Amino acid sequence: MDTQNVKDTVRQIFTEYLNTNGHRKTPERYAILDTIYSIDGHFDIDTLYSLMLNQEKFRVSRATLYNTIILLIDARLVIKHQFGNSSQYEKSYNCNTHHHQICTQCGKVTEFQNDELQSAIESTKLSRFQLSHYSLYIYGMCSKCVRAKNRKKINNNNKKEK
Amino acid sequence: MDTQNVKDTVRQIFTEYLNTNGHRKTPERYAILDTIYSIDGHFDIDTLYSLMLNQEKFRVSRATLYNTIILLIDARLVIKHQFGNSSQYEKSYNCNTHHHQICTQCGKVTEFQNDELQSAIESTKLSRFQLSHYSLYIYGMCSKCVRAKNRKKINNNNKKEK
DNA sequence: GTCAGTGCAAACTTTTTGCAACTAC
């Protein structure tokens, strides 16, 4: 499915969602949905805000962004992550499921796919719970930080020996 | 292993960690470690702060709590979660691995264990990455919120039909 | 016309930072 097709489809899904839940169909909401589906990968509210400002298509306030994104999450069109300080968001319709590898030292986030893992998680039986989505965060150190840390340890040992 | 044994062991691990990394062994740090290992389940900085105040054993500032907890995470004695608004922490030595089920409506967090899932995650091969720990968050709606939401939808449909 | 939704600014919460005082080494 190409980008325009996806955008049309999610707009439809959103319209249905707004109808079903008795919300109004404002231009702000559609502009936000559209912008989000133009972004690849993660973004935070601030990034989205600047992006929409620069586009000059539609100016929306941060408050509206926060409000709308709650609806989009509820409509299953966006998912929310919480690594680092600010919440990160991501479009979720027609996107490959992926997992996240996070370096505890430098904070770098890498995505990876693993079908076995995915099916193991999806086949898990949950009691009294309607699954909507999931996030797997794998924490550790990237090779770069492992090396940096080893150097530091060696320095400390040298100091002690003096 | 009983609680006192665990506390002694983690104190040793922490001492080694502080030595290896050239940090000082302050009484504040050990008091914090001790308090954390008295808590079952999740806690946030504010809870830990009040807890330590009430104990009257040792008064530490929030700044020190933030500083120390970074060391404890690095020493693999504590893990950090980020659901909800504030960061949640949890002791991690000698604890069963568990996964988290989070209701997107009411925010309720339930823990569950699943050995198959655990081994699937732990056997995943990661390139250029030294795994330290991981968190699996499963989002969805708890049975209570599913029912509440259905009632709301029915109400909206009724309104439209009038 | 009505009320949900918006923008703005202020308030609030959580976390970080700068600095003087303290203390582990």
Place this chain on the structure above:
DNA sequence: GTAGTTGCAAAAAGTTTGCACTGAC
């Protein structure tokens, strides 16, 4: 004695809230 730590208070960062105005229905 020195430099890593602490406590405090101020600042920063992210998010929520109150209120007047707007526009979708």
